[in-house]
Amino acid sequence: MDEIHKFFSGKNTVDYLSEEEHAQSGNYLETLRAVSRLSYMSMYVIDYQRREFEYVSDNPLFLCNHTPSEVMAMGYAFYFKYVSKEDLEMLIRINEIGFEFFNRTPLQDRKNYSISYDFNLQTGKDKILINHKLTPIFITSEGKIWKALCVVSLSSNASSGNILLSKTGEDSFWELDLADGVWNKMDKSRLTERELQTVRLHAQGLTIGQIADRMCIAVDTVKFHRRKLFDKLHVKNMGEALAYVKNNKLL
Structure with a gap:
């Protein structure tokens, strides 16, 4: 499907990996499998070099009645099957604007960023609003995301969107105005x-x-x-x- 390429920005094309970059991944999937056993949340890994899913947990929230291996085989075709046209266009737009932001950040800080947003998964007559978080796992020496971890949970919001980008250790975050493509910086609330x-x-x-x-x-x-x-x-x-x-x- 040619549409799938819309999810892979030219700003993050990973054409080549050195031996050193390959070596950084080790056996990290065993850690992810252990974490997924302890959480109700669904997890999957995007490989941006191969443009496919490398891992999908067996937590059912994200699977839409498929097995993890079936979702892995579908890759991004999964989205075109189970996400509405409106939400799909939103995801592609988030992807474009997100990578533009990412590429403006200092290379040494890029692993510390994560993005969060809500969209609906539709299976038959059933529709469920999920929260989707993405953060880099491995980054190339050029600063491109090689692999990213995605975590899916039930959303507490009422509708799609709610696009937030945060950096670990910061007291502020960025909220995306999707219509204008502008990130607005906001301070996190401090609670008593x-x-x-x-x-x-x-x-x-x-x-x-x-x-x-x-x-x-x-x-x-x-x-x-x-x-x-x-x-x-x-x-x-x-x-x-x-x-x-x-x-x-x-x-």
Whole structure:
């Protein structure tokens, strides 16, 4: 399928790998298999030199009722089969703009970046909104991504998009305005200990009343902390708040 080439930017064409570059990969897939056994999230690896999937975990979220080997064999044809035309165009656009950003960053920093966005997978009448994160695993001496790890989880948002790019250790991130192709830099929200405690207890399944008892405060005070949390994170509920806190490593 000629359309598949749209996912492989000329800005990241890997034509040649030295012996040293080949050697860096070692037996890393065994580590990924171990990690996938410990997580509900789906994982797969893109090989940008071969333009195919090198690994697909057996976590069912991403598979659309296929086996991992079947998804590996499809590669990017999988997207053309299970992603709507609208979301597919969005993914191709993200790919183009993402590599433009990546190529403007210092070579030594490139492994520290990751990109996150939401899109729908459609299987028959069923549609599921997933969050998709991508980060480099191996980079060539020229700064091209050779292999990248993708992690798929359920999205806490209501619609596709929500395109964020972050760098490990930074207190800010970039949000993409897809219409204009512009990255807007934003500061990560800093949470108080009370707000973090509220999120932790919610993650344990406690009700507002139980959270109030655990924190030795009034129910109205818990509600106050929740409202402040929602306003600060620009979210509508605790599920979205928990997802934000996890995605931005605030816990």
